[in-house]
Amino acid sequence: MGCCQSSPTRDSRSDKDQHHYGGQAHHPRSSNGTSSAGGAGDGGGGVPGFLEFSLTELKAATNNFSSDFIVSESGEKAPNVVYKGRLQNRRWIAVKKFTKLAWPDPKQFAEEARGVGKLRHKRLANLIGYCSDGDERLLVAEFMPNDTLAKHLFHWENQTLECAMRLRVALYIAEALDYCGTEGRPLYHDLNAYRVLFDENGDPRLSCFGLMKNSRDGKSYSTNLAYTPPEYLRNGRVTQESVVFSFGTVLLDLLSGKHIPPGHALDMIRGKNILLLMDSHLEGNFSAEEATVVFDLASQCLQYEPRDRPNTKDLVATLAPLQNKSDVPSHVMLGIPKHDEAPATPQHPLSPMGDACSRMDLTAIHQILVATHYKDDEGTNELSFQEWTQQMRDMLEARKRGDLAFRDKDFKTAIDCYSQFVDVGTMVSPTVYARRSLCYLMCDQPDAALRDAMQAQCVYPDWSTAFYMQAVALAKLDMQKDAADMLNEAATLEEKRQRERGGR
Missing domain, CATH: 1.25.40.10 (Tetratricopeptide repeat domain)
Structure with missing residues (x-):
């Protein structure tokens, strides 16, 4: 069915956030008035415009926020729980539900959400709407059905990620960060392997939820302090350079298949022990030259002084030449079935x-x-x-x-x-x-x-x-x-x- 259930007589205008994609009813409304079809930065694939959803709609989509629909890796213990949902137009969504009064000012929350909602890119799990109703504050994003990078790296069951796929993840996330910076949203909060999601075609995308803080003035990092940018520990502020530091920790995850504290990894890199850092599950199926380039890049990202780190354009420029299986679809490298878009046969005679x-x-x-x-x-x-x-x-x-x-x-x-x-x-x-x-x-x-x-x-x-x-x-x-x-x-x-x- 469609977007709402009643027929009005007139238009109503009146953490660890680790996820799998990371009032009165009214109509969803476009909040930026722009079309996202085509144009620079648009990811295609049918990303809808940015909407304001009613709480009634999101309750219906998530079966009244049923625990069965929770997809946060920490379950109900996550500071801000993420649910899988399905709108009445059959689109799957991810709904991030903030704790009570995380954003006391509804206008401030809506303004932040609209800012993130203007972004549209094929490397992002895009934000498609929000809901602000009473004390409730919710974000609505595209749903990514094929788990997180953390799951594929640390908790895999069938196959480990091959090296070419790991390099693809690194490049795609660097491209996402570079796009966000170009569009005036350079700050990403708590970038880690749980923020990288895989879409229906197996392509890696960066969760849009990290582009918004977990609260109006709450902490921006909730991971172990060993992985937190040193300047954040000093002044509590996230900067573009902090995001690059966190990207460096993701590079270490990709290469090692483990969550290694940056200080320990830097000692090994300086000691030229990079082969010992490589994921043993790759069983030697990687290029030592490529691994050296990526470890070097990770080392630059993890420099203590923010000014010594590369920028996002440097990240893309370093990682792009390393892509050596560009013709192999992501779903093949991930070992998942191809997304089936075969149309069904109409069941009724057509007018x-x-x-x-x-x-x-x-x-x-x-x-x-x-x-x-x-x-x-x-x-x-x-x-x-x-x-x-x-x-x-x-x-x-x-x-x-x-x-x-x-x-x-x-x-x-x-x-x-x-x-x-x-x-x-x-x-x-x-x-x-x-x-x-x-x-x-x-x-x-x-x-x-x-x-x-x-x-x-x-x-x-x-x-x-x-x-x-x-x-x-x-x-x-x-x-x-x-x-x-x-x-x-x-x-x-x-x-x-x-x-x-x-x-x-």
Whole structure:
């Protein structure tokens, strides 16, 4: 199903954090107003825009924060517990639940979350939303299903990570840190092997949760003091150089397969005993030259004086030439099945709208939406006489201009006009959301299209068109299985509605 369960009459605008991916209901709202589809820094793969979630939604997604859904490696003992959840649009999420009053000021929490939520990169497990309700403070991120680096390095059951995969992890995390620094978010709190997660394709990603402190003014490091940057012990502040120090400890983890205190490792590196540091489970399957380069880099990262450490661009430049299996997919090196995106066969006969959506025929969908006009909007608004103000007339005029642009296939103008209508918020129209969703698809913005299709469903929970539009957007976002499921859901609703009409 979609994003919420009730049909409103108007839009409501009114630690060790070691994880596997590390009030009243209202609609999720975009908090940055931008589309994340395409463009520099976007990871692709269908990362949705940044939303404000309701507590009701997140309770539903996590079975009321059931202990069965906890994925923090420390379980319920973790300072801030992380849950696995599934939204009603079938997207899997990771939900980080902060302890009570970790962030007393809801505005400050929301501002921090929005800052992190602006980041979009294929090397990050991206932040897709937050919730601030009463004392509750929650972050919502993409779910990473294939465990943490710590699990693959320290607690593996089937196979140890081969050297090429370890070098890939090092590079990808360096790229993530470099991207964050470029985008003005250089501080990462408590970087360690639990913060590195593996996505459905086995690619390593950096958890976005570390980009936010565990509390407004709480500690930024919760690991053993032996692994904490020396300057943090002196002044309690995290700097870009502190993050590089922590990256050095992750490099040691990758090379040794153990969590070795930096001081001990540096003594061995200076004593040229680096082969003794290498993970014995690799059984000699590594290049001594490459190992020397990485140990050298780790040594630079772990320098006592922050100014003597490399920057993130240096990390990327050193690690990029060491990648020697670039053509081998990560899931092969990890030994996990390939992420299956095979579409399911529709279970119901498809209507013209369903058929157009299954074929991704945007032109045919446009023709059907133009012909249907607003006949499905009946009953979604009950307006009093007093609400027929000049603002109301202006809003309806904006919708009329949007309809003309939509009919004439001027989709960018239609988006602008429909947005004027939506932003006023006096009326809600599932048809406007569906039409703007198609406009976004025509403009190659599938994440925005999905958001609008979900909003159409919020207004009209049993409207098959809302589900059909979600199916098309999901398919455009390469989420083929979810798209097929949504198509079946839409066809089921459509069939049910036709039966009800036939029984009258």
